[in-house]
Amino acid sequence: MSDAKYFQRGKIHELRTELNSEKKDKQHTKKKTVLKKIVANMTMGNDMSALFPDVINCMQIPVLEIKKMVYLYFINYSRTKPDIAVMAIPTFMKDADDHNPLIRALAIRTMGYINVDKIIDALVDPLRRCLRDKDPYVRKTSAMAVAKLYMHDHELVESEGFVDLLRDMLADQNPTVVANAVAALTEISERSNTITLKLNTTVANKLAAALNECTEWGQTYILEALMSYVPQDMGDAEILAERIAPRLQHANSSVVLTAVKVIMYLMNYMTKEEDITNLCRKLSPPLVTLLSNGHEVQYVALRNILLIIQRRPEVLRNDIKVFFCKYNDPIYVKLAKLEIMFRLASVSNVDQVLSELKEYATEVDVDFVRKSVRSIGRLAVKIESTADRCIAALLELIQTKVNYVVQEAIVVIKDIFRKYPNQYESIIGTLCENLDNLDEPEAKAAMIWIIGQYADRIENSDVLLDDFLFTFLEEPVEVQLSLLTATVKLFIKRPTAGQELIPKVLKWATEDVDNPDLRDRGYIYWRLLSTDPATAKTVVLSDKPRISTESDNMEPALLDELLLHISSLSSIYHKSPQTFIPNSKIRRLTHSTVLNRKYPGQQQQQPNLLDSDIENLASGSLGIEANPYNLDVVNIGENYVGDLLLDL
Structure with a gap:
């Protein structure tokens, strides 16, 4: 607080006069005061x-405090005054040989910051x-100066052999020097196309030994560098992972997450499942501890946990209660926890998870409620034994008549119908009672799919579809595609009921819309119906693969x-660094004789199965059945269809 008085706007000429005053000032107190004002x-x-x-x-004044302020000023304005900045080179050279190590380091640090050609050239020898x-x-200060110098002139750094000097510093006796050399080499290797940081077993073990004596940020640098080590022999990865494991207990969240990253990386080079299982057990407590920090740290931890459990589901398998949402959690933390809860849900804990989700679905935050309702539906698809309870929970939520809850429930019930055909169709009547509440495209598309799929079981399915078709041309493409497919299904299952709807829908889809997907689907359906209704039935009503949460x-x-x-932005965004950092290097697992590509818990990813009946055209053989329909019904628009086919 005593320095607050210096933060007042000063006039240039007054400050210059005070700075150049020739009054006796043996302790340089006045100059300190003026420099603080500047x-x-x-x-x-x-x-x-x-x-x-x-x-x-x-700069000539041999007082460290004054030199710090002068150098700070110098860094700030040297780029705008390069010609005058060159005048300071003799003083820099003198300070770089000063008997005081703090002044030597300060001179090197300052010169490293300044991107002026003559100062960069002068920096090489000192x-x-x-x-x-x-x-x-x-x-350690000089090591970081090499990294700064590389940003200004990478050719100079390489030609003068500074990279080799940094590598030699990895064997330094001082752990702080080692950490800074590692940080500099890592930075250079990230920016260079020719220089790559590679560690052998000896150097990797030396770096691991230096961890105990480093500062928390030094430990982060060293752990990050260990990602450049590729184990070549059995047991190398296990030994190094055990030496890193104590870092999991560190108070600094960056050290903990970086240690987790290195251990997850080393697991790829382990051959014994027992060792991997033991390490997975060690990862759980530190990850849980991170969730006791502030909300921002919690969110970072949750996004990283979501990645970890996709590869190693045994991590945190027994700690699902930790991810139950608290009333004062911000929405971004709640949504992240919901996703992890769903992924950790299993037969043994599904009752607890479902109970929590039902409670969340009655909260006031709309986004949180939507995500909770959707998670209930996904839970039914994931765990078959809980499908009945999930359906009952969704029906209770529909009875609340809350608009966004009803719509979200209909969306997930459609997925449940796809997963368990002919099991829960008794609730269709309840769903049809809420048609007036639908105003979102996804919910409309889901309800239309249900009506079309079960058109032969819903008595007034033609009336319901006709109500939706009233605004066909104004609807989003997602809804239009569903309406087109549902109308064709209605026509095939109940020709008499659908004969008035099918011509106008096909005409709209092929003439009055601009979307090529919708138009192409309309053409295909029209040609199928006009040439061979039996084939149309086989294609449109073919059995679809059951959906799975693996998608x-x-x-x-x-x-x-x-x-x-x-522990990087990439793990928070869940995007490759190349998508938001230009020229960033791609990281891949390096081949080794002990590289294990068989990850426990990883399953073959299933395609995302959507309601697209056109995909069934190539899904298998299309057997031709006897035409069950009266051809007169199909020929409602025969002349028009003939003209259309000629155009095609």
């Missing part, structure tokens, strides 16, 4: 660049000396990559 104004955004020559003159300095503080799983290749990016 730095304060610079921090507030006031332009102090006019004082550049005057501030440079203060930097080489400081990389071998007797003081560890100077060495929710991430693509194995993307999951492999994201697991190598745990």
